Amino acid sequence: MPITMYDLAGSDPNRRFSPFCWRTRMALAHKGLEVETVPWRFTETDELPPPNDGRVPVIVDGGKVVHDSSAIADYLDGRYADRPLFPGLAARGLSKFVQNWTETVLQAGMVRLIVLDIWKHIGPADQVYFRQSREQRFGTTLEKVAEDREARLPAFRASLDPLRRTVERQPYVCGDAPAYADYIVFGAFQWARATSDFELLAPDDPVRVWRGRMLDLYGGLGRRAPGYGD
Amino acid sequence: MPITMYDLAGSDPNRRFSPFCWRTRMALAHKGLEVETVPWRFTETDELPPPNDGRVPVIVDGGKVVHDSSAIADYLDGRYADRPLFPGLAARGLSKFVQNWTETVLQAGMVRLIVLDIWKHIGPADQVYFRQSREQRFGTTLEKVAEDREARLPAFRASLDPLRRTVERQPYVCGDAPAYADYIVFGAFQWARATSDFELLAPDDPVRVWRGRMLDLYGGLGRRAPGYGD
Numbered sequence: 056m057p058i059t060m061y062d063l064a065g066s067d068p069n070r071r072f073s074p075f076c077w078r079t080r081m082a083l084a085h086k087g088l089e090v091e092t093v094p095w096r097f098t099e100t101d102e103l104p105p106p107n108d109g110r111v112p113v114i115v116d117g118g119k120v121v122h123d124s125s126a127i128a129d130y131l132d133g134r135y136a137d138r139p140l141f142p143g144l145a146a147r148g149l150s151k152f153v154q155n156w157t158e159t160v161l162q163a164g165m166v167r168l169i170v171l172d173i174w175k176h177i178g179p180a181d182q183v184y185f186r187q188s189r190e191q192r193f194g195t196t197l198e199k200v201a202e203d204r205e206a207r208l209p210a211f212r213a214s215l216d217p218l219r220r221t222v223e224r225q226p227y228v229c230g231d232a233p234a235y236a237d238y239i240v241f242g243a244f245q246w247a248r249a250t251s252d253f254e255l256l257a258p259d260d261p262v263r264v265w266r267g268r269m270l271d272l273y274g275g276l277g278r279r280a281p282g283y284g285d
Numbered sequence: 286m287p288i289t290m291y292d293l294a295g296s297d298p299n300r301r302f303s304p305f306c307w308r309t310r311m312a313l314a315h316k317g318l319e320v321e322t323v324p325w326r327f328t329e330t331d332e333l334p335p336p337n338d339g340r341v342p343v344i345v346d347g348g349k350v351v352h353d354s355s356a357i358a359d360y361l362d363g364r365y366a367d368r369p370l371f372p373g374l375a376a377r378g379l380s381k382f383v384q385n386w387t388e389t390v391l392q393a394g395m396v397r398l399i400v401l402d403i404w405k406h407i408g409p410a411d412q413v414y415f416r417q418s419r420e421q422r423f424g425t426t427l428e429k430v431a432e433d434r435e436a437r438l439p440a441f442r443a444s445l446d447p448l449r450r451t452v453e454r455q456p457y458v459c460g461d462a463p464a465y466a467d468y469i470v471f472g473a474f475q476w477a478r479a480t481s482d483f484e485l486l487a488p489d490d491p492v493r494v495w496r497g498r499m500l501d502l503y504g505g506l507g508r509r510a511p512g513y514g515d
Contacts, residue, residue, distance in 0.1 A: 143373010145380075148451075148460020152383055156447035217386035221378075230378020 057089035059115040061103055064094035065176040065250070070281045072173065072249035074162060075124040077242035077277070079112040082128055082235060084273035086135050097181045125154070128235055140235035153228060153236040156217065161243045164211045165255065171201040172251035204253065211255070215262055222265035233272060241269040241277065248282035287319035289345040291333055294324035295406040295480070300511045302403065302479035304392060305354040307472035307507070309342040312358055312465060314503035316365050320344075328410045355384070358465055370465035383458060383466040386447065391473045394441045395485065401431040402481035434483065441485070445492055452495035463502060471499040471507065478512035 060083065063073035071077070071092070083090045095102065100109040104120045107113075113122040114130075121130045129147075132140050141147040174185055174197055186197060193200050218228070218240060227233045228240055244266050247255055256263040267285060270278040278285075290313065293303035301307070301322070313320045325332065330339040334350045337343075343352040344360075351360045359377075362370050371377040404415055404427055416427060423430050448458070448470060457463040458470055474496050477485055486493040497515060500508035508515075 142375040144462075145372040145376040145459040145464050145466070146374070148455055148457065149376060149379035149383065149466055151455060151460075152386075152447060152451045152458055152466070153379065155450040156382075156386060159446040159450065216389040217382060220385040220389065221382045225378055225381060227378065228382055229375040230381075232374075234375050236375070236379055236382070 056117060057091045058083060060090050060092045061095045061111045061113040062092040063111050064096060066178040066181075067176070067281060068094040070176055070249055072176065072246055073111060074242035074246040076112045077245040078124045078235070078238045079114065079127050080276070081238035081241060081272070082131055082140055083114075084276050085140060085234070085238070086131055086138050088131075088135065096178060097184050140238075142229070142232075142234055146229070146234065146236075150234075150236040150239065154239050157239050157243055160214050161218070161240065162246070164214050165243055165247055167200055167207065168204045168211060168253060168255065169201075169247050169251040171197045172253065173246075176250045208255075212257065212260070215260075218265075219260065219262050223261040226268065227265070233269065237269060241266070244269075245277055245280070245282070248277075248284055249280065250282075252283040254284065286347060287321045288313060290320050290322045291325045291341045291343040292322040293341050294326060296408040296411075297406070297511060298324040300406055300479055302406065302476055303341060304472035304476040306342045307475040308354045308465070308468045309344065309357050310506070311468035311471060311502070312361055312370055313344075314506050315370060315464070315468070316361055316368050318361075318365065326408060326411050327414050370468075372459070372462075372464055376459070376464065376466075380464075380466040380469065384469050387469050387473055390444050391448070391470065392476070394444050395473055395477055397430055397437065398434045398441060398483060398485065399431075399477050399481040401427045402483065403476075406480045438485075442487065442490070445490075448495075449490065449492050453491040456498065457495070463499065467499060471496070474499075475507055475510070475512070478507075478514055479510065480512075482513040484514065 060079060062071050062076045062080065064071055080090070095111050100107070103109065103111070103113050104115055106120065106122070108122060110122065112124055112127060113120060114127055116134070121127050128140050141150060170189060174182055177185060190196055221228055225231065228237045256266070270285065290309060292301050292306045292310065294301055310320070325341050330337070333339065333341070333343050334345055336350065336352070338352060340352065342354055342357060343350060344357055346364070351357050358370050371380060400419060404412055407415060420426055451458055455461065458467045486496070500515065
């Protein structure tokens with residue numbers, strides 16, 4: 056029986072744009088596990104299986120419900136030992152560093168470039184929720200957050216230096232083969248790709264070459280999903 | 286026969302302040318290998334064993350000369366399989382990400398706070414070399430680089446967020462036990478500790494708790510070295 060995954064969707068149910076859901080989607084593909092995704096919207100909190108904290112990703116695997124992308128990664132490595140998401144003793148700890156960089160630098164910088172584009176791709180009910188919750192977080196309107204993004208692009212690109220140097224010198228964040236830390240970083244780029252035509256990366260950026268490599272994985276899983284760009 | 290390690294020293298030969306040498310020093314201790322260190326100064330380029338590229342760390346292990354901290358880490362894991370510096374398949378790749386963050390964010394931010402303090406701790410010949418090469422790199426005087434460092438401290442501390450979140454939630458960068466990525470980050474803090482009484486971390490910073498844990502390792506190897514602070 057395939058695993059069920061609740062996956063954040065836009066007004067187009069095929070537009071899947073949650074960076075956290077993309078981590079899980081890639082992790083399931085890495086393990087070679089079959090999945091049936093259920094499109095879910097921010098405001099459909101009642102439609103998740105219990106225990107329900109109103110967020111995705113959530114997976115249901117033979118009756119077992121697991122929510123939160125990090126908990127799902129741990130669950131998958133515990134339940135399906137083959138093709139580990141954290142290969143070797145130190146990989147889980149080190150992947151946390153990559154995750155914390157992704158959340159405090161990459162996603163924090165990226166959202167200020169694409170937040171208005173995200174809003175444009177979700178349905179009316181979600182738009183109300185999204186605008187209200189994000190404007191409260193930023194302390195200003197979505198339009199103000201996205202203003203002058205061209206001027207902020209060079210600083211955003213410079214903030215990618217740790218990632219850039221890494222994938223300039225080895226094929227994946229995890230070394231010779233992709234693993235969970237790659238999916239964490241890639242999730243952020245899929246968030247942007249699904250919702251925004253604003254090009255975050257210069258054409259000759261090694262990060263872009265790595266992103267292309269990630270888009271090609273698992274039969275082009277990331278590339279086939281509705282989105283913009285390469 | 287112990288391994289010989291050429292180690293950057295200040296005017297006081299016991300003041301060892303290279304972040305790269307500290308990586309190697311901790312790596313040797315991690316492996317439980319005996320080491321005899323040789324104090325070396327920037328301007329003593331002729332005193333390194335061939336092949337000599339004028340930089341440290343360099344180790345000599347039974348006639349085999351290895352230079353560059355990264356090459357030394359790889360050499361040690363190849364030659365001495367026990368207690369790996371890169372535990373598991375993905376650890377080496379992921380440690381590169383931590384290294385690239387350390388070099389482009391942590392060390393790049395730190396040097397602008399401590400560069401004048403470093404200069405004060407080295408001998409006259411090294412002072413001439415250091416001032417000339419660093420002023421060329423920064424395009425201004427060491428005094429100008431260090432100016433207003435109090436004002437820049439909050440931004441420096443904020444830049445440590447990926448590290449902070451990681452060691453707030455697990456004891457080491459590598460997870461439950463320290464490994465090479467911890468030594469990479471710790472090397473930067475030892476660079477500051479050896480040369481500067483400027484406190485980089487707030488008293489309640491989780492990074493400071495982690496640094497204390499690192500200072501305690503291997504019989505207090507890092508703490509016993511001449512330096513400032515805890």
